[in-house]
Amino acid sequence: MTQHEQSLLSVRDLVVRYPARGNSRVPLTAVRGVSLDIEAGGIYGLVGESGSGKSSLAHAIIQLAPPASGQVMFKGQNLAALNKSQINPLRRHIQLVFQDSLASLSPRRSILQTLLEPLDHFRIGAAASRTDRAAGALETVGLDPQLRHRYPRELSGGQRQRVALARALVAGPELIIADEPLSSLDVPVQAKMVELILELREKLGIAFLFVSHDLSVVRRLADTIGVMYLGKIVECTDTATLFARPAHPYTRSLLAAVPVADPGHPKPAVLEGEPPSPLTPPSGCVFHMRCPEKLELCQSVEPGEVAIPAHNGSPVNNQELKTSSHRVRCHLWNMTNT
Amino acid sequence: MKHPVLSVRKLSVTRRQPDRASTVVDSVSFDLNQSEVLAVVGESGCGKTKTAEAVMGLLPCDTWDVQAESIELDGTNLAALSAAAMRKVRGRKISMIFQEPLTALDPVFTAGNQLCSVLCRHQGMTTKAARTSSMAMLERVGFAEPDHIMRSYPHQLSGGMRQRIMIAMAMACQPRVLIADEPTTALDVTTQAQVLRQLTRLGEEYGTSILLITHDLGVVAQYCDRAVVMRDGRTVEEAPVPKLFSEPQHEYTRQLLNATMGVRSA
Numbered sequence: 393m394t395q396h397e398q399s400l401l402s403v404r405d406l407v408v409r410y411p412a413r414g415n416s417r418v419p420l421t422a423v424r425g426v427s428l429d430i431e432a433g434g435i436y437g438l439v440g441e442s443g444s445g446k447s448s449l450a451h452a453i454i455q456l457a458p459p460a461s462g463q464v465m466f467k468g469q470n471l472a473a474l475n476k477s478q479i480n481p482l483r484r485h486i487q488l489v490f491q492d493s494l495a496s497l498s499p500r501r502s503i504l505q506t507l508l509e510p511l512d513h514f515r516i517g518a519a520a521s522r523t524d525r526a527a528g529a530l531e532t533v534g535l536d537p538q539l540r541h542r543y544p545r546e547l548s549g550g551q552r553q554r555v556a557l558a559r560a561l562v563a564g565p566e567l568i569i570a571d572e573p574l575s576s577l578d579v580p581v582q583a584k585m586v587e588l589i590l591e592l593r594e595k596l597g598i599a600f601l602f603v604s605h606d607l608s609v610v611r612r613l614a615d616t617i618g619v620m621y622l623g624k625i626v627e628c629t630d631t632a633t634l635f636a637r638p639a640h641p642y643t644r645s646l647l648a649a650v651p652v653a654d655p656g657h658p659k660p661a662v663l664e665g666e667p668p669s670p671l672t673p674p675s676g677c678v679f680h681m682r683c684p685e686k687l688e689l690c691q692s693v694e695p696g697e698v699a700i701p702a703h704n705g706s707p708v709n710n711q712e713l714k715t716s717s718h719r720v721r722c723h724l725w726n727m728t729n730t
Numbered sequence: 731m732k733h734p735v736l737s738v739r740k741l742s743v744t745r746r747q748p749d750r751a752s753t754v755v756d757s758v759s760f761d762l763n764q765s766e767v768l769a770v771v772g773e774s775g776c777g778k779t780k781t782a783e784a785v786m787g788l789l790p791c792d793t794w795d796v797q798a799e800s801i802e803l804d805g806t807n808l809a810a811l812s813a814a815a816m817r818k819v820r821g822r823k824i825s826m827i828f829q830e831p832l833t834a835l836d837p838v839f840t841a842g843n844q845l846c847s848v849l850c851r852h853q854g855m856t857t858k859a860a861r862t863s864s865m866a867m868l869e870r871v872g873f874a875e876p877d878h879i880m881r882s883y884p885h886q887l888s889g890g891m892r893q894r895i896m897i898a899m900a901m902a903c904q905p906r907v908l909i910a911d912e913p914t915t916a917l918d919v920t921t922q923a924q925v926l927r928q929l930t931r932l933g934e935e936y937g938t939s940i941l942l943i944t945h946d947l948g949v950v951a952q953y954c955d956r957a958v959v960m961r962d963g964r965t966v967e968e969a970p971v972p973k974l975f976s977e978p979q980h981e982y983t984r985q986l987l988n989a990t991m992g993v994r995s996a
Contacts, residue, residue: 442889442918549774578773578774579945579947579986579990580773580985580989582989605918605919649919649920649922651923651948651949651953652948652952653947653951654951655975656972657952659952660952662920662927663923666921
């Protein structure tokens with residue numbers, strides 16, 4: 393329980409299920425029991441392939457997709473238990489940025505109108521001061537306030553994504569949930585956005601849940617990374633450890649698949665097969681069908697979450713293990729620890 | 731001196747507009763050698779896609795003005811071909827795959843139907859022969875159950891599967907040149923590794939030279955032999971891949987590399 397009190401956001405055993413539709417008679421379980429914590433001012437990177445449930449999780453946190461079960465504690469309040477009118481005022485503190493800035497900004501509103509909307513909705517500041525506040529938000533994200541009279545289509549992709557970020561910032565949130573915000577941008581523009589997000593965290597103390605399929609971006613941004621596969625977080629630890637000592641075979645495969653911008657580096661390793669359908673999840677470990685290191689056990693028994701020692705090779709101290717933040721769902725680690 | 735398979739000289743593409751004409755590709759020249767993977771790198775809007783579309787003859791002439799000294803494919807000047815003659819070359823000698831396979835595939839036909847039509851049209855195969863060939867082709871690009879894929883519609887398949895079908899279609903006639911326009915940008919890293927391995931393997935096997943358009947320098951470093959860097963419609967640098975990374979000549983190339991290192995360090 394101590395973690396609940398410390399964390400800005402604390403998700404426990406969250407399940408997101410979409411009702412059966414069309415030909416399928418079974419509901420689709422997109423998120424199957426996820427727990428995560430984000431501290432104030434922390435950046436949590438959520439990575440995974442498309443279909444792993446990372447967007448569903450992000451949306452469920454702010455109740456855009458109502459969770460089937462589980463808790464979403466935000467500053468001690470369980471968002472999942474609140475009704476619409478109770479949750480509305482809290483949305484000021486949790487804002488969203490989406491992948492496609494063109495689709496998420498209204499084409500018929502000028503940038504200023506877009507930025508004024510959250511201010512008007514939450515009645516932030518005196519009406520007369522809101523225009524200044526909106527212009528200030530543009531400056532914060534590194535845009536010329538003169539752009540406020542433009543329309544989204546008149547801006548470049550990078551500028552639009554900055555506007556989307558400004559819209560999230562203008563209400564003064566404590567947590568921004570960013571769902572693949574950099575995926576549609578060129579690398580040099582991505583690099584600038586990464587700098588900007590780090591700066592915002594530094595200056596304003598905003599926490600981020602940063603959803604991405606791009607490991608290299610997450611590496612630069614996040615303090616903690618959770619790796620998702622078929623609706624479960626299969627590994628979670630601090631960024632440095634994840635890249636230095638990835639423990640789950642899936643994490644290792646993901647890291648090995650990234651092409652490194654150095655012609656001398658070995659070619660990316662290929663993980664065979666496709667992720668299984670969430671409609672018909674495999675028995676046992678969700679990853680066993682593609683796992684290069686699978687055991688017989690993996691086909692039938694689902695691995696629970698285990699903490700693993702912080703340093704490889706050092707003698708395992710039980711007390712240390714309990715507090716270790718490196719957690720993994722894999723039988724290989726279950727075996728070594730018991 | 732090797733003879734290039736595709737040789738583009740002074741290609742310019744201008745958008746026809748009532749008030750002003752804007753040039754998106756400005757006098758671009760490059761050679762693609764036999765069995766080579768050539769990268770065309772640049773940010774969005776630098777003209778790399780328009781260069782490819784102009785080579786393929788895919789730009790409608792009412793909105794685009796394509797000028798070139800020559801676009802030679804195995805000694806044939808594509809720039810001088812009629813639309814009808816170009817249709818016979820496209821898909822047979824030179825083919826293209828696109829960034830978004832869902833929009834490139836026809837939603838109302840099965841994958842098998844679309845794959846067979848390429849073979850019937852260019853190889854003059856009967857439907858039955860085309861079916862057998864198509865199944866073999868699907869196996870080549872890594873499908874364990876080609877029969878099932880033949881009967882599937884694009885929306886029933888994942889992004890990686892769709893892109894592999896595009897590859898099967900584009901490579902069905904063993905073309906001399908394949909242009910791949912950001913083929914893996916919309917895919918996950920694990921799928922990207924599968925698709926690019928498939929693509930380069932088939933290229934080697936069929937002796938197809940590949941023009942790989944990308945903005946990802948990681949992809950350039952790992953899968954390409956040579957690279958052309960484009961900016962604002964012009965080529966700013968052309969070099970073998972190892973040299974491009976070790977001794978970038980142009981200031982813009984250095985900027986690109988630095989931005990990549992910032993985000994994508996090993």
